[in-house]
Amino acid sequence: MAGTPHALSVRDVCKSYGSHEVLRGVTFALARGTLAGLVGENGAGKTTLLRILCGQVAADSGEVAHQEALGYCPQETVLNDFLTVDQHVRYFRAAYGLEDTAHAEELIEELHFAEYRHTRVDALSGGTRQKLNLTLALMHDPQVLLLDEPYQGFDWETYLRFWELAARLRDRGRCVLVVSHMAWDTGRLDELHQLRDGVAARWEPAR
Amino acid sequence: MNVNVRGAQSRLSTAMGFALLEHVRNRFALVLVLFYIPLWLTMEHWFVTSDPAAFLLRATGQRLVVSGGQLTMVSGAVNTVTLIVGFMMFMTTFKSLEFDRRLVLAGYPRLHLLVAKVAAMTLAAVLIAGYATAVVCFYWDPVRPALLAVGLFTAAVAYGGIGILLGSFLRSELAGMFVIIMVSLLDTMLQNPISNPAASKDGVYLLPEYGPTQVSVAAGFTRSLPYAQLLLGPAWFVSAWLLAMGAFHLRTRDHRRLVAA
Numbered sequence: 001m002a003g004t005p006h007a008l009s010v011r012d013v014c015k016s017y018g019s020h021e022v023l024r025g026v027t028f029a030l031a032r033g034t035l036a037g038l039v040g041e042n043g044a045g046k047t048t049l050l051r052i053l054c055g056q057v058a059a060d061s062g063e064v065a066h067q068e069a070l071g072y073c074p075q076e077t078v079l080n081d082f083l084t085v086d087q088h089v090r091y092f093r094a095a096y097g098l099e100d101t102a103h104a105e106e107l108i109e110e111l112h113f114a115e116y117r118h119t120r121v122d123a124l125s126g127g128t129r130q131k132l133n134l135t136l137a138l139m140h141d142p143q144v145l146l147l148d149e150p151y152q153g154f155d156w157e158t159y160l161r162f163w164e165l166a167a168r169l170r171d172r173g174r175c176v177l178v179v180s181h182m183a184w185d186t187g188r189l190d191e192l193h194q195l196r197d198g199v200a201a202r203w204e205p206a207r
Numbered sequence: 208m209n210v211n212v213r214g215a216q217s218r219l220s221t222a223m224g225f226a227l228l229e230h231v232r233n234r235f236a237l238v239l240v241l242f243y244i245p246l247w248l249t250m251e252h253w254f255v256t257s258d259p260a261a262f263l264l265r266a267t268g269q270r271l272v273v274s275g276g277q278l279t280m281v282s283g284a285v286n287t288v289t290l291i292v293g294f295m296m297f298m299t300t301f302k303s304l305e306f307d308r309r310l311v312l313a314g315y316p317r318l319h320l321l322v323a324k325v326a327a328m329t330l331a332a333v334l335i336a337g338y339a340t341a342v343v344c345f346y347w348d349p350v351r352p353a354l355l356a357v358g359l360f361t362a363a364v365a366y367g368g369i370g371i372l373l374g375s376f377l378r379s380e381l382a383g384m385f386v387i388i389m390v391s392l393l394d395t396m397l398q399n400p401i402s403n404p405a406a407s408k409d410g411v412y413l414l415p416e417y418g419p420t421q422v423s424v425a426a427g428f429t430r431s432l433p434y435a436q437l438l439l440g441p442a443w444f445v446s447a448w449l450l451a452m453g454a455f456h457l458r459t460r461d462h463r464r465l466v467a468a
Contacts, residue, residue: 055312055463064463072312080306082232083225094221095313097214120232136309 006065007032007175008053008144010200013062015048022048024198026062030177030191032143035170037186038179039203040195046179047075049195050146066144067175073137075148075179077129081122085113085132088121089139096140104139110165111135111158126153134162138169145169145176163188218316222323229299230331236295240335244287245342248280252346255279265412266421266433273428277347279399281355281427284339285362285420286395292332293366293373293387299324300374300451301383304458311459321452324371332363343427354426361440362419366391368447369415375454390415415443 006029015023022045030036040046051057053064054072079088089104108114111131116124121132130153138145151162166176167188178189186192194203230236260275271278311317336359340352349355370387377383394416411417418439425431 055461056308058462078305078309080303082229087225091221091225091310092313094218095310095315097314
């Protein structure tokens with residue numbers, strides 16, 4: 001797959017847990033500047049696939065290739081309850097090896113949670129925790145973004161702001177894959193894939 | 208200075224700062240340190256008789272006959288620091304496993320995170336052992352208080368390692384708390400100077416609190432310095448820590464076999 005114009009390529013990825021085959025040869029590719037959706041019923045293997053793509057879980061077989069910098073927003077907020085919003089940003093700045101936190105600051109402003117900068121995460125609402133969860137995935141401005149149900153807990157305004165942000169990232173050449181268990185707001189997506197019976201297929205829902 | 212070295216120093220100091228902050232913000236552990244240690248030792252001072260009690264200091268082969276209350280207080284001090292540091296390290300390991308994995312996948316070097324956690328634990332163990340020693344000294348004068356603090360420190364790090372190990376494997380907070388309390392209780396009871404004054408079976412030296420208890424009793428009542436026993440607590444720490452690090456390494460592995468797209 002080297003040398004292809006794709007930002008993200010997945011070929012024949014299989015994964016089983018015991019005798020349960022979750023993924024049975026998932027293949028798809030996304031180009032740079034794509035805002036894509038991946039839908040599927042509960043238990044279809046969406047989160048497993050994303051964890052394989054970001055390296056958290058090993059596939060049994062298959063191949064994954066992506067542009068170097070990758071951002072992953074997990075479905076469950078993965079934060080440290082003892083630290084504040086600002087401390088999370090500083091921690092991940094060190095992890096990503098960033099010069100500054102300018103991009104994180106922009107995201108915090110855009111997602112409207114600057115007032116909670118000095119608040120410990122265990123005192124934040126579910127929606128604000130999710131905003132921070134998303135910010136940590138985006139703050140190094142990665143070329144490929146894997147977002148697992150990224151708008152859970154968002155109010156309507158924030159939900160709309162999220163889609164504006166995703167569209168802007170796409171317009172800047174980023175490849176954004178949004179995973180959801182519901183195929184709604186598909187009009188915002190450039191392409192949609194459905195994960196069913198362990199394989200992914202392009203899907204055109206009735207609009 | 209080389210940019211890479213500066214970056215590594217910065218990541219290490221960031222991780223250390225936050226590892227310490229986690230302990231400072233663990234209010235339950237702080238309450239335990241501030242109130243549980245003096246409460247336990249004060250109750251032992253009040254309730255345990257000062258009649259002479261015998262204890263075989265296996266480190267030197269001496270058979271000590273000393274105040275039962277003071278002997279119990281040394282044993283109690285060992286037990287309190289093991290419970291608290293074991294609990295602290297279990298909680299921080301248990302709670303931050305997913306978060307640490309996210310940091311590692313984002314590029315944080317594992318070694319920096321691990322060194323930071325051990326440094327924070329060591330500092331906490333020094334402070335807690337010092338505090339417990341001060342409380343003991345409030346009631347009576349151990350022969351070598353500094354060595355008593357060192358003995359309690361070795362007990363704390365032994366259980367710090369056990370806490371990290373349990374935090375790496377157990378899947379519920381309740382299970383971790385229960386196991387730490389049970390292990391610490393068993394450990395203390397089996398070599399309690401009152402219930403088992405001769406510490407009579409040879410296998411007793413395999414218990415995690417054995418070395419620290421021997422050092423602490425020697426410090427309380429003699430001028431001897433049991434070098435070998437001083438190393439047993441840290442040896443427990445290193446063994447438990449290495450096992451836990453194996454688990455940490457496996458769980459934070461990056462499974463990507465990257466091909467440039």
